[in-house]
Amino acid sequence: MTSANITHMGVDLVVTFDYSPEEAAQHYGDAPYPGCPERVDIEEVFVGEVDIQPLLDIDVIHELESKVLEYREGCISQAEEDRAEARYYDREAA
DSSP, X not given: OEEXXXXXXXXXXXXXXEEEOXXXXXXXXXXXXXXXXXXXXXXXXXXXXXXXGGGOOHHHHHHHHHHHHXXXXXXXXHHHHHHHHHHHHHHHHO
């Protein structure tokens, strides 16, 4: 399980979730598979030390899932940028 710090409607939340990456479709062979999109399953939503996830309606859960996916994309983009910057400085130092 992973966690993300998210602000939703002005409230700071810590969202714990499981992430499943996209699976490509397989249109050939004995067992064709339609594939599936990436997805986030929210496990807990904390305000401070209180888990409010059981109190949230499905629309809010879907909004938080979208925000978690955006958060992950931002983390991945930042990590890629950091690696590129490190390679640049390694070349400059050599």
